[in-house]
Structures are given as structure tokens and as C-alpha cells.
Amino acid sequence: MSSNEHNETDNQVVPVTQTSSEVRLPNSQLPLHVLRRADVDPIAAGRAERQVSIMFLLSAVFTVLATITFFAIPVDKFIRVPGAGVTQASNLALGVTLGLAIFLIGTGAIHWARKLMPDDEVIQSRHSYASSNQIRESVMQEIREGGIESGFATRKIVRRSLLTALAVLPLPAVILALDFGPMPKNELRETLWTKGMRLVTDPTGRYLRPEDFSVGSLVSAHPENLHAWEEENHNLNARAKTSILVVRMTPEQLRTSQGEGWDYQGIIAYSKICTHVGCPIALYEHRTHHLLCPCHQSTFDLADSGNVVFGPAARRLPQLPLGVDEEGYLVALSDFQEPIGPSFWER
Amino acid sequence: MSTEITRGPVDKSIDGGIKYLDERYGTSGFIKRNIKKVFPDHWSFMLGEIALYSFIILLLSGVYLTFFYKPSLIEIVYDGSYLPLKGIKMSEAYASTLEISFDVRGGLLMRQVHHWGALLFVAAITVHLLRVFFTGAFRKPRELNWVIGVGLLVLAIFEGFSGYSLPDDLLSGTGIRIASGIALAIPVIGTYVSFLVFGGEFPGLDFMSRLYTLHVLIIPGIMLALITAHLMLVWFQKHTQYPGPGRTNNNVVGYPLMPAYMAKAGGFFFIVFGFLVLLAGLVTINPLWAYGPYMPDQVTAGSQPDWYIGWLDGGTRIMPNWEIVIAGIGTLSLNILIPAVVVPGIMFTLLALYPWIEQWITGDNRAHHILERPRNNPNRTGIGVMSLTFYGLLWIAGGNDIIAQMLDLSINDMTRLIRVAIFVAPPLAFVITKRICLSLQHSDKERLLHGDPTGRLLRLPSGEFIEVHEPLSDNVKAVLLARTELPMLQPPAEVDQSGVKTPKLWAKKLQHRLNRWWYVDQIPMPTIAELEAAKHHAVHELQEAQALGLEITHDLPEPTKSH
Known part of the structure; x- marks a missing residue:
């Protein structure tokens, strides 16, 4: 330790300055202990005793009430409480009765302690927990000796081979973790959208036609096979990627697109999944x-290729090329041309 | 008061129990040493107690919830008694949470006790941490317990987040989606991490049962162990105390464990518990039935996490959209990594290391059992307020959409404002706080030297006006004089006596500079001579006042005994 540190070896503090320590001496007694009324007046003591026992008894009463409440109020009964709105009646009644039953035990115990139990402040001295230098030295000595006796300190090869063995032992734990999930393949780049896939509304599953869109309207849509896919796979993975927003603009409003001919008469589709951390927009x-993500307020301009105009998202929303099939329904012309959703290293 | 203790049957069985245990485990020695253990009393010492009691309440209510909750993402059609969601497809997790809320008597109460308890738990830990920080309770010999406490805070935040995510309602699922986005942003291995955590693509079917094991077993298990260690260290090292009459660095002044402290602490557990149950009965928290089941393509406006995640969310919101594409190598999402990983990592590391940082600057290697008043360490207090300002701004940023809407501001302007404020406001807060502390030190010195002004003016025969000052009471003096001063470090020698260059000279020089900055503004404590002179002056002043017929209610101070 450097010489200019203020060291105390045994935790006992010697005041450093001349000022405070000496002046503090005359004050180092406790202030006078003031007796409470209950200490001197048996009537006050009796009153405190009654107050404490009333709290305890009231607690027992509320416990009984809570039990009655449990049986008496059906769980599906709702009541309107002024100022609090509609609430579950049994929750309200149970909460109040049980809460008071518990609370009153607490107030009773503390009232008891404050009024009737001794309240003299007591001084206890602190003992240095540091051991004497002698003991400390002998411990160091014994550990050194242990190192020598076991050979850990002297037999280099044994020590190093043990440390090597221990160092590589965690490897199986890492290997075991590798089957927590499959290795990523192309999942982050592919969705259910393919050429000719019809757009359907969610959740009704109705096919969408260009005539359904007036200028300015916004519709959330899915590929037509999503429902069947979910019936088969029982998870939401596809939904988390395929969801799109379809909107119609006039040709003048639509300034740029991500690809030539990706809109159909001003109807454009963008991925609904934010490119920041993946919230639906x-x-x-x-x-x-402008399309605003409610999670972190990334803002995208749908009239300008879905580019980011504000917020923490770094990339534009991927656009889904749209067209119409021979029956006049809106279809995708291909899958997204870039990965949807949050960035990842291999993008 | 010694009352005659009659030995009834209860006493006899207690005696028997003590004998039984002592013969087998020698417990009486331990009990003898500890049953009258003294604990100092102060309202701020109850903050840690609130955290401890909330944890116990969380264990109790949490165990109850596990009896009903199903950590499964298998889709089912809801057929419970909450009519608005009847017939809707949802995960078993969400359906079982609805069952707890609407089909189990007292289930909603337990769920709300658990949620309110979690909010209170993290809040109590945070405020307890602030108390420990601002009073310097983390100083030697309590540095390791400070680190345990920081670890508990981090775990509590993770535990809270994992619990928030279990119901699989729309809000909690959005939180998980964000977590998956953060996992994907990890450089090089992010995609693999995400696939391993979620068992494939997001959301998959695996994460809920994994999260559940973390939430009900691993994290609370570690926390229980750390809390035990935390309390054992407090017990062993004895509690710190505030300065006051009779309190020194070598004693503990307070109430013995048996009976008063035991009754108060035990009673306080019931108060915290009762309060949470009342709150759960009266105030709805997390009405997840109103959000609907999680769907990765749905979201609600104004989605907010629980309060202790708000600052992380806020950092993510105000971060500029920096993303670096390293051609042929990979994409580095700084817009996510900096606010979600780097900044919190730095914050918690600095927080955990703070005791050693301060010790290195001050060179103070003494053991401290008397708490420091925040004003007496202006730099520490300044750093604390600075950090709080930083945290507070991030927290405000986490609610920027709601605040902007309420105040009718542009959310973009508000975000830009916080982006600037996050760099400007904290240093400003430091300077202002430090100045306030120094002014308070100055006023303490004035009070020690001159006493408290009474507002009574006297005209002396010479024509001079004086204001009569009242001497401080011994209790106040004991507090004001408890400040200890350390001399500044000496500048490091470039070479030692034998001419060898000092190793790591630059570090020692930096330490010296920081040490100078730390102490240079401190208002020095009055010296004995100054106090003595002030006392003589006060006596003189009061005598003059008495001579003029002013009634003096206080005794004249006696001159300090010479040593």
C-alpha cells in the first residue's frame, strides 16, 4: 500500500483532525431518557394495553370477515365503485378484509413496542472484527504450508494439468446448450410470401381487391396460406414475419418506391414489423x-420507399411488390427482397 | 423495572426447548450473544426492510400462483368465464392467467399482490441503495455488501421483467419481442443466441417454459442466497448509525433486538404485507384481460413496461439510428447495443465499483460506522444527484410518447430535447448539488461558531447593533461536529530515496489530482481556537445583553475545559 494512504490496521479509527475529536468529548453521552406517559401513569399504560388488544381483536374479526367473503361473494360478480370503475367484487372485499387483518397485527405490534416495551437507548460497543496480526500471519503460514504439503505449490506439472482439466471442463456445458434450438438457416430471410400469393385480411381471411381501397385507407393483411400454415405448425413464427400493411395513395402522393412497378395503382404494401427491434407498427x-412504431417511435415514410424519417430504427421498412391476378385479387409478386424485422449480424 | 417472573407451563416448555437445542447444537451461546443485539433506529433504515419483506411476500404469493399458472405457448381456445375473450385463440399461459384472475377465488388478489409487491420490491431496493450511497454506508468495511446489493438490484430487474413476460398478454409479448431484437443485435453470435434462447425463430414454443424456470427457480434461488449473505453481513458487522450525541465510531446506540426491535421489525412485516394486500384489493394493476392475447402482428399504442424497465426503454427510444454495415463481415446495430447493453453495463459496473473508486481518490482506508451527512461529502452527493438526473432523463424518455401527448408537444422535439439534456443536465446537476452542499457546510460552521440567530436585535451603549445568538444544544453540536476531515494526499515522489523511479507514476499523479479536486473546496471545520474564541464572544455578547435587561433563557456556555 502506498505511503500516502491513511491506514488503520485494526479498524479502530483515530480521529485525524485536532478539531472535532476533542470538542466532541463533552457531548459523548446519550441525551436524557424521557419517560413516556405509560411508564409513569398506570391509567395511560392500561389505555395503551387496551388499544393494542383492540387492534389484535379487530384483526381476528377481519380474518373471519375475509373467510365469509370468500364463500359469500361469487368470483364472477362485478360491481361499480365510484371513482374506481368496475371491479371484481370478491377481489375488493377480500383485499380490504384480508389487508386490514394483516395490517392490524402490524400496527398492534408496533403500538405495543412503542408504548409498553422498554424504550431505553442502549450503547453497545463495536469490536474490531479483524484478527490479531499473529493469527493472520499464522493463517497465511498454514495456507502456504498447505500448498507445499499438498504439492500444489511445488509440483508444477500436477498443478498445471489440473488447471487445464478444470479450464476445459465447462466446454460440455456449452455443447449441451447448442441443442437449445436449431441453428439458424434461412429463416430470417424468408417468409410465406411467394409470387402470386393472395392477400387476405386478418382475422376474417377475406381476399383483398384493389376496389377495397380508397385513398388513405390502411389495412393489415397476411398471405392466404397463413391460416393453413398455423393449423399445421401450431406456432406464431410465420405470423411474426409475414404481416404487412397495405395502403393506397394517389400517384402524386407516392413519391418513390423500393422497386419499379411494386405498387398497383397506388396500392403499396410494407412489412408491418419494425426494423428496429421488431414491434408491429x-x-x-x-x-x-408517416408510420410510427409505438414501442420506440421510429417513423417511416410510406410515400418515400418506407425510409426512416425519425427514431432509432436504422433501416427502411421492406416493401412487398404487389400486383393483381387474373381474377382481380391483390397478390404478392415475390417474397420481400430484403430481410424483414430487426437487424442481425449476418444481414 | 424488575417484575417477578412466575414460571408457568409455557415457560417450562420454552426452557425445555432451549435445553434440548443447546444440548445438541450449543445454540445458547449464539442466542446469548445476539438476543440483546442493538440496532440503531432511523426511518431510513426501514427501506431495506421493506425490500426484504416484499421479497418474502413475493415468494408466498408467487408459490400460490405457480399452482395455477401453465408456462405453455400451446394455442387453445379460451372457454373461461371472462366473456369478452370467450372463443378466442390464445396460449395456455394467457388462458391460465385469466383463470387465476376470473375463476379462482382470491386468485386475482394474489396476482395483484404479486405484481404490486414486485413494483414495491424494486422501488424499495432502489431507494435503499440511494440511502446507502448518499450516507456513505458503503465505505470500508461494507464494500462487499454494497456489491451484493448491486447484484440483487440487477437480479430484481431481471426477475421483474421475466415475471412481467409470463402472462403472454399483448403487452408482455411485446416486451419479449424487444428482448429478441436485442439478442439479434449482439455482434457475431446474436442470431445464434436468439435461436438458442427461443428454440428457433421468434416466438416459437419454447421460451415460456424456459423463462418460467428462470423466474421461479434460478433467479429467486440466487437472490435468496444473496439476501441471506447480505443480512448475515449486516448482522456480523453491526449496523451503521447516524451521528448524534453519544454515538461514536466504536459503538452502536439503539434498541436491543429483544423485545422492542423484534416487535417493531416483525410488526413492520405485517404492515408492509397488509398494505400490499389492501393495495391489491383497491387498485387494479396490469389488467391483462384488457390487452388480449399476444399476437406478433398486434400492438397497442402507448405500451409501457413496468417502472424499473422504463429507463432502458427510454435509452432505446432516444438513441440515434446508428447502424454500421461492415462490408462482407456483418451488421453492427449500435442503435440497440449502446442503449440496451453498453450504457447499462457501464452504469452497473461503475455502481458496483464505486466504493473502490472513492477510496482510491480519497485515500481513506479507515473503517466507518458513523454515516456521513450528504453535505459533508459534496462530490459524492454531486455524483449521486448527477447519476439520478441521468437515470431520471432516461426514465422520462421511456414515457416520451405519453408525456408528449399529455403536454401536447411534438414527440420528435421532446426526443431531441432529451438527447441534448442527457449530456447537459447531469453535469449541471453535479455543480449545483456540490455548491448547495458547500453552502450547507458553511452554514454548519457558522452555527457552530455563532449559534443560531434569534432575530432579537440589541443596541449597545456604544450605538452598535448586535443580534442575539442562541448557543446550539449539545445534541445539535454532536451532529455538526461528527464530520471527520482527512488531509489531502501528498504529491507522489518521482523517485524514491534510493533513486528508483516510482512505479505507475501517472496513476499516482492522477490520484493526487483527483484527491485535490475532491477536497479543495471543503469548508474547513472550525479549529478549537476558533470555537473557543467564538464561545468567549458569545458569553460576552450574552453578558452585555443581560446587562441591558434582556431575559436570557439559556445557560451561558461554559468555557471548554482545556486539555
């Missing part, structure tokens, strides 16, 4: 054509 301001 839901807030569309149709005057500015």
Missing part, C-alpha cells in the same frame, strides 16, 4: 404518410 398518419 400500428400508427399511421395518413396526411403525412
